[in-house]
Each structure stands twice: as C-alpha cells, then as structure tokens.
Amino acid sequence: MRSLPTGSAPSLAPLRDRIHAQAEGVVRACERKSAEEAAITLAEARRDADAITERAVQAGEAAARSDAAQRSARRRRAAHELDLAGRESLRREIEDRVVARARMLRTYPAYPRLLASLRERAREMLGPDAAIEEHPDGGVVAASGTRRLDLTLPALARAALGSPSEEVSALWMP
Amino acid sequence: MSGDGRAPSWAAGEPRVAHRDVQAIRGPLLVVGGVDGVGWDESAQVATEEGVRHGLVLELDGDQATVQVFEGTDGLVPGAIEVRFAGSPLRVPVGAGWLGRVCNGRGAPLDGGPPVTGDRLEPVAGWPMNPVDRDPPHEPVLTGVSAIDALTTLVRGQKLPIFSVAGLPHLALATQIAAQATSAGTRFRVVFAAMGLTHADIAYVRDRLEERTSSGELVLILNAADDPAIERILTPRLALTVAEHLAFDDGADVLVVLSDMTNYAEAVREVSAARREIPARRGYPGYLYSDLASLYERCGRVRDRDGSVTIVPVLTMPAGDITHPVPDLTGYITEGQIVLSPEIAARGVYPPVDTLGSLSRLMRHGAGARRTRDDHLDVAAQVLAALARARQSAALAELVGAAALGETDRSYLAYREELERELLDQGDAESRSLEETLDRAWTALATLPRQELTMLSPEMIRAHLELPDEGVDDA
Known part of the structure; x- marks a missing residue:
C-alpha cells in the first residue's frame, strides 16, 4: 500500500469534512431515534407499571374489602346469636318455672278433679283396660300392653309450652 | 348439624301414646308393632335415654309401621326406646318468625335461638298450586350479576336452574345471587336451602349471607353432607313451605335458592333403596321426575295476590353429563337454564356462564320496555x-x-x-x-x-x- 503524496492532505480536507459531517448527521439521527425509542419504551413501561400498580391496588382493595366484610359479618353474627341465645335462655327459664308451678298443682284443692279427668283421658286413648298410676310429680302415667301414655303434670306443661303459637313465643320475644 | 336432641316445637302439643313394641331395627328403619290409626308419611319421635330422634312413617302393614329415623338407629336397642306418632305429616309453623333464622332441614334452630314459631302450621310437603289460579311470571328479579341480568334475565315466579360441574364456582354464584337479588316490589325475601354441603361451604354461605340474615330478609336452611339423607329430602320442602307463606300471605317476592339439587336426588335414591323400591335410570326411582316437579312447580304467582316465589336450583352434573337423569329431568320442568362452563372458568372469567348455552325462556316477560330498559x-x-x-x-x-x-x-x-x-x-x-x-x-x-x-x-x-x-x- 502506498501513502498519499506529500502535500495532498490540504486537498482532501473538504472530503474529510464532508465525511465527518455526514457521520455526525448519522450519529445525531441515531441518537434522535434512540431517544424516541427510549421514550416510547419508557412510556410503555410506565403504562405497564401503572396498570400493574392499579391492578395490585384493586386486588388489594378487593381483598381488604372482602376481609373487612367477613370480619364484620362474623361480628354481626356473633351479636345476633348472642341475642338469640338470650331469648333461648329466657325460654328455658320460663319452661323451668312453668314446670315447677305445674308440679305445685298437686297441692291445689281442684287437683283430685284434674286427676280424675286425666284418668278419663288415659282410658279414652289407651282403652278401658289401661293400667293407670298416679305419678309423684303429679298427673298420671298409663300403660296398656306395649303402649304407654305420659300425662304427668310436667309433661303436660312442656307440651303446652311447646306449642308453636306466637301467643306462647311472645313470652320470650323482645 | 342435627341431633341436638331438642324436639321442634310443633312436634309437641297434645300428649301422644308411646309405642314400645319395636320388633326390628334394619339400617335406618324401625319396625314398630301394635300401632293403630297411623298414616303414611306421618312424622314420629323416637325417645331414647340420650334424647329425642325424629322419623317418618315409610310403610304400613297391618298394625306394623316402618319408621325411617332421620338421625339413624345407631345405639338404639328394642325395649329401651319409645316411638310417638304425631298424628299428621311433618308440619311447620309459618310466618315472619323464620326471617333472620338459621335452621336445619327439620326446622330446628342452628343459631342458638328458641324454636321458630308462627301463627299456623302447614305441612312441609305443601299443597299443589291450582293451575287455574296461576298468573304467568312477570317483571324481573335483578341479581346484580351482569351475565344473568343482561342475557338470561330471571323473572318473578320463574324456575331457572344453574347447571354446573364439580369444581366450578356455582356455590359462589348461588350465594352471590341470594345476597344481591332484588325486585321492584316493596319487599324482597330470600330462602336459601343448602343440601349436602361440606361444613366449609356452609361456613362460606353463612358468612356471605350474614348481612341479609341479620337484617331479617333471609332464611337459611342448612343440611350438611353428614346430616341424615331423609332430612335432605325435607330441606327444599321446608324452604318452599316457608317461602309460600312469605309470598302469598305476606305479599313478598321470595327467591328460593336450592343448592345442590344433585345431592337432594342422591338422598331420594338412598331412601328409595331403603324402601326396596324398583330402581330406574342409574338407580334413581322411577318417580324422580314427579318428585322434582312437586318441588319446582311450587313456584309462581297467584292471581289477585301480590307476592311471588322464584326458584333458582343449583345442579352439579356428574362428569359434566347433561343427559344425567337429574339435569335431564330438571330441564323438562324448568323454564331455561344457566350453564357454567369449565372452559370459560379456565380463562379466569367469573361467573363462568356459557352465555350461548344458557337461556331464560321467560326473559321477554321480565325484560324490555317498561320492565327493565327499552334497549x-x-x-x-x-x-x-x-x-x-x-x-x-x-x-x-x-x-x-x-x-x-x-x-x-x-x-x-x-x-x-x-x-x-x-x-x-x-x-x-x-x-x-x-x-x-x-x-x-x-x-x-x-x-x-x-x-x-x-x-x-x-x-x-x-x-x-x-x-x-x-x-x-x-x-
């Protein structure tokens, strides 16, 4: 390879300048394009990041709402059940008192008449051959073969309280 | 969930004769001798040393009655038990006292409260509605679920089942409908009957429906998977009896959600086998169609009365087979179907409603101008x-x-x-x-x-x- 003749450098200066200018133009275009692409990529990444953040916030809010609703539901239920348990406790107390008062009917002057009507009722239900005995709690217990009838005063009191009537339930309802 | 030993209040009343002649115990059945004046389907109480169990008369032969014990016969010994017959089929008190309550399939409270009371007793099996007195379904029940409201609108008085397969969120959808549904009427009530669900599912249902329960708009009747099969048969009947009173006596629009009717049909099959009936398709009794119809046909509207009973039963199709007797027979009775699809669920869509396979046959009675929106x-x-x-x-x-x-x-x-x-x-x-x-x-x-x-x-x-x-x- 031969070198350029001496003194040719000044003659090539315009060519060099032109090539240099063109190269700078290409570089600037590349830089511009890169900057644009970077801006687009950045904008897309920001959009994606915003969408991910929004989804995460929505999921978090939904989870928090669901958790809060669940906790609130359980507390409400506990309060509701406390109220119902109070009513049930009142019902049982009333039942105990009514049964106790029913047992006291044994001391009433009209008790023999009540006993006679219970014996009559037992015969109606089990037949005239039914064996009928007075029960220590008051009332009678009757039997005929394998059939038995409980007409004791506590059983009769519980049966009356077990009626589904709203008149009875008003005793323990608020 | 059952077996609390406490008799439902309506089983009490006047004293009943106790029968001690238990001649045989076969599986869940008791054969009681020396009975007189007892009727088929009559309810009974079985008194044991541990407490009271409950049953129904399945069969009568001379002075022998065969009683199916709801809670099973484990631990029962002839001679140590007494059976009392109620004198009538199982009846429940009806009235607003049910609202806000949680009960089992027999109607016994599960919420710790006193027994439910009402102004009168009605048989759980219900009465068929006179077809002449029926009014066609009309006006929408809005569920708040877009796929249903927009494309398969539910109509007051309609029966519209959800067909699903195991693993899909049908219970979540049924519960969501029960929690959100409303109608244009002044009063809207919901009766949710859960049949054969796991305790985890029941806990989910109770949590999701708590708001409506505590505000006195909802009745929850729960029958768990480990509860007696015969109680599962009573569960939808009890739900519908309660709903009919709220609708046709109190004038409320009542939505009855029944989940899962496939479990119900399994219970019918089990009881049929215990009765030694001749099995039909896939072991289900030949009367499964009329049995399902006796439930679904209890919905509707009655002429000159305000309320309505709308039924949304949920069915899981075994192996996704829509020709299985339960969805097949249900499809003949109901007025359309909402089908859930595993493919749509796999795309992450909730609720995974297959909109092209779903249809509300009565949609035109409930949607459009003057009902929902012109368009x-x-x-x-x-x-x-x-x-x-x-x-x-x-x-x-x-x-x-x-x-x-x-x-x-x-x-x-x-x-x-x-x-x-x-x-x-x-x-x-x-x-x-x-x-x-x-x-x-x-x-x-x-x-x-x-x-x-x-x-x-x-x-x-x-x-x-x-x-x-x-x-x-x-x-």
Missing part, C-alpha cells in the same frame, strides 16, 4: 348473535391463524375479549345495577364495526355509541 332485549340479542359469530371466528383462527383473518373476524375476536372483560367477568361480591350492565354491553358492542350491529336500530346506536365521526348512516 335491553335488542342489546341482549345483538350481544349473543355477535358472540356466536365470534365463536366461528375463533374456530377459523385456530385453523388458519389469527393473522390470516379478515378485519371483521379480527374485530369479532376483539369483541369477545372485550365482552368477557367488560361485561361477563365481575367480582363475586360485586353487584351491578342494570343500567351499568347494559352500558357495559354497549361498550363491548362498540368494538364491532357499525355495519355488524344489525339487530340494533340506528337510533339506539346513535344514542348509546356517541361517535359522531362514525355516523350510522355512513356505515
């Missing part, structure tokens, strides 16, 4: 027609690739994605108004070229798709 029926028709076309485009894309599709086909694929994202997919606790639902449907339809919206009038398109540059007339 409702046309929008629903257009959404479904476009979805059917989108399905064809998707099939074509599988053959030739999406890139080879024409612009119109690609717009249908985009429409399906938008429809699923915008309209069909929603949160399991998200309640949408009908306005919002229909507006979302319009948003999805907006992805289609205007000339494809052939089922909508230009006026409707102009009113709902505000795009002046793409005037309908230019399309």
Whole structure:
C-alpha cells in the first residue's frame, strides 16, 4: 500500500469534512431515534407499571374489602346469636318455672278433679283396660300392653309450652 | 348439624301414646308393632335415654309401621326406646318468625335461638298450586350479576336452574345471587336451602349471607353432607313451605335458592333403596321426575295476590353429563337454564356462564320496555348473535391463524375479549345495577364495526355509541 503524496492532505480536507459531517448527521439521527425509542419504551413501561400498580391496588382493595366484610359479618353474627341465645335462655327459664308451678298443682284443692279427668283421658286413648298410676310429680302415667301414655303434670306443661303459637313465643320475644 | 336432641316445637302439643313394641331395627328403619290409626308419611319421635330422634312413617302393614329415623338407629336397642306418632305429616309453623333464622332441614334452630314459631302450621310437603289460579311470571328479579341480568334475565315466579360441574364456582354464584337479588316490589325475601354441603361451604354461605340474615330478609336452611339423607329430602320442602307463606300471605317476592339439587336426588335414591323400591335410570326411582316437579312447580304467582316465589336450583352434573337423569329431568320442568362452563372458568372469567348455552325462556316477560330498559332485549340479542359469530371466528383462527383473518373476524375476536372483560367477568361480591350492565354491553358492542350491529336500530346506536365521526348512516 502506498501513502498519499506529500502535500495532498490540504486537498482532501473538504472530503474529510464532508465525511465527518455526514457521520455526525448519522450519529445525531441515531441518537434522535434512540431517544424516541427510549421514550416510547419508557412510556410503555410506565403504562405497564401503572396498570400493574392499579391492578395490585384493586386486588388489594378487593381483598381488604372482602376481609373487612367477613370480619364484620362474623361480628354481626356473633351479636345476633348472642341475642338469640338470650331469648333461648329466657325460654328455658320460663319452661323451668312453668314446670315447677305445674308440679305445685298437686297441692291445689281442684287437683283430685284434674286427676280424675286425666284418668278419663288415659282410658279414652289407651282403652278401658289401661293400667293407670298416679305419678309423684303429679298427673298420671298409663300403660296398656306395649303402649304407654305420659300425662304427668310436667309433661303436660312442656307440651303446652311447646306449642308453636306466637301467643306462647311472645313470652320470650323482645 | 342435627341431633341436638331438642324436639321442634310443633312436634309437641297434645300428649301422644308411646309405642314400645319395636320388633326390628334394619339400617335406618324401625319396625314398630301394635300401632293403630297411623298414616303414611306421618312424622314420629323416637325417645331414647340420650334424647329425642325424629322419623317418618315409610310403610304400613297391618298394625306394623316402618319408621325411617332421620338421625339413624345407631345405639338404639328394642325395649329401651319409645316411638310417638304425631298424628299428621311433618308440619311447620309459618310466618315472619323464620326471617333472620338459621335452621336445619327439620326446622330446628342452628343459631342458638328458641324454636321458630308462627301463627299456623302447614305441612312441609305443601299443597299443589291450582293451575287455574296461576298468573304467568312477570317483571324481573335483578341479581346484580351482569351475565344473568343482561342475557338470561330471571323473572318473578320463574324456575331457572344453574347447571354446573364439580369444581366450578356455582356455590359462589348461588350465594352471590341470594345476597344481591332484588325486585321492584316493596319487599324482597330470600330462602336459601343448602343440601349436602361440606361444613366449609356452609361456613362460606353463612358468612356471605350474614348481612341479609341479620337484617331479617333471609332464611337459611342448612343440611350438611353428614346430616341424615331423609332430612335432605325435607330441606327444599321446608324452604318452599316457608317461602309460600312469605309470598302469598305476606305479599313478598321470595327467591328460593336450592343448592345442590344433585345431592337432594342422591338422598331420594338412598331412601328409595331403603324402601326396596324398583330402581330406574342409574338407580334413581322411577318417580324422580314427579318428585322434582312437586318441588319446582311450587313456584309462581297467584292471581289477585301480590307476592311471588322464584326458584333458582343449583345442579352439579356428574362428569359434566347433561343427559344425567337429574339435569335431564330438571330441564323438562324448568323454564331455561344457566350453564357454567369449565372452559370459560379456565380463562379466569367469573361467573363462568356459557352465555350461548344458557337461556331464560321467560326473559321477554321480565325484560324490555317498561320492565327493565327499552334497549335491553335488542342489546341482549345483538350481544349473543355477535358472540356466536365470534365463536366461528375463533374456530377459523385456530385453523388458519389469527393473522390470516379478515378485519371483521379480527374485530369479532376483539369483541369477545372485550365482552368477557367488560361485561361477563365481575367480582363475586360485586353487584351491578342494570343500567351499568347494559352500558357495559354497549361498550363491548362498540368494538364491532357499525355495519355488524344489525339487530340494533340506528337510533339506539346513535344514542348509546356517541361517535359522531362514525355516523350510522355512513356505515
């Protein structure tokens, strides 16, 4: 390879300048394009990041709402059940008192008449051959073969309280 | 859940004769001798040292009665038990006392409260509704679920089942409907009957429905998977008896959600086998159709009365088989179906309603002008027609690739994605108004070229798709 003749450098200066200018133009275009692409990529990444953040916030809010609703539901239920348990406790107390008062009917002057009507009722239900005995709690217990009838005063009191009537339930309802 | 030993209050009343002649114990059955004046289907109490169990008379032969014990016969010894017959089939008190209560399939409280009381007793088996007195279903029940309200609108007095398969969120959907549903009437009540559910599922249902329960709008009747099968048979009947009174005596619109009727049918099969009846298809008794009809036909509206009973039963189709006797026979009785699809669930859409396979036969009685919104029926028709076309485009894309599709086909694929994202997919606790639902449907339809919206009038398109540059007339 031969070198350029001496003194040719000044003659090539315009060519060099032109090539240099063109190269700078290409570089600037590349830089511009890169900057644009970077801006687009950045904008897309920001959009994606915003969408991910929004989804995460929505999921978090939904989870928090669901958790809060669940906790609130359980507390409400506990309060509701406390109220119902109070009513049930009142019902049982009333039942105990009514049964106790029913047992006291044994001391009433009209008790023999009540006993006679219970014996009559037992015969109606089990037949005239039914064996009928007075029960220590008051009332009678009757039997005929394998059939038995409980007409004791506590059983009769519980049966009356077990009626589904709203008149009875008003005793323990608020 | 049962076996609390406490007799339901209505079983009490006047003293009953106790029978001690227990001649045999066979599985869940007791054979009691020396009975007189006892009727078929009569309810009974079995007194043991541990407490009281409950039963029903299944069969009578001379002075022998065969009693099925709800809680089973484990630990029962002849000679140590007494059976008392109630003198009538199982009856329950009816009235507003049920609202806000949680009970088992016999109606015994599970919420720690006193027994439910009411102003009168009604048989759990119910009375058939006189067809002459029926009014056709009318006006919508809005569930707050877009896929149902927009495309398979539920109508007051209708019976519209949800067909599902194991593993899909049918219970979540049924519970969401029970929690959100409303009607235009002044009073809306819900009776939710759970049959054969796991305790975890029951806990979920109770949590989700607590708000409506504690506000006294809902009755919850729960029968767990480990509860007696015969109690499972009583559960929907009890629910409907309570609902009928709330609807036709108190004038409320009542929605009865029954989940899961497949478990109910299994119980019918089990009891039928215990009765030694001749089995029919897949071991179910031959009367399964009339048994299901005796439940579903208790819904409706009655002439000159305000209320209505609407039924949404949930069925899980064993192995996804829609020809299985339970969905098959249900389909003959009910007025349409909401079908859930595993493929749609796999795409992450909730509720995974297969809109093209679902249908509300009475939708025209409950949707449209003066009922929901003027554009409702046309929008629903257009959404479904476009979805059917989108399905064809998707099939074509599988053959030739999406890139080879024409612009119109690609717009249908985009429409399906938008429809699923915008309209069909929603949160399991998200309640949408009908306005919002229909507006979302319009948003999805907006992805289609205007000339494809052939089922909508230009006026409707102009009113709902505000795009002046793409005037309908230019399309």
